[in-house]
Amino acid sequence: QVRLVESGGGLAQPGESLSLSCTFSEDIHSSDTVGWYRQPAGKQRERVATISFGGGGSYDESVAGRFTISLDYHKNTFDLQMNGLKPEDTALYLCGVWGPRGDYWGQGIQVTVSS
Secondary structure (H helix, E strand, O other): OOOEEEEEOEEEOOOOOEEEEEEEOOOOOOOOEEEEEEEOOOOOOEEEEEEEOOOOOEEOOOOOOOEEEEEEOOOOEEEEEEOOOOHHHOEEEEEEEEEOOEEEEOOOEEEEEOO
């Protein structure tokens, strides 16, 4: 069964950093795009950052300059380093792998930014 498992997250104060990691149970192919979305409570899911083979990260303007996405093909993992966290970053964060084989999503992991 194809699975994506997120780890990391939790509670942080404004200005602090957190890191998220996502592990894919299959090989990540060069034709795949991987990345992170988030869904604040009561709101729609929104794109945070994506990355694909040979390319740099693409970021929503709300996180550009603060978040960094990275991909390790050998380990089939990709991470989201979140610096300078703000209360508005509070959300359920979901990782995904999208490509010719299909679209796969993790269950999500909570990130809460509060003083």
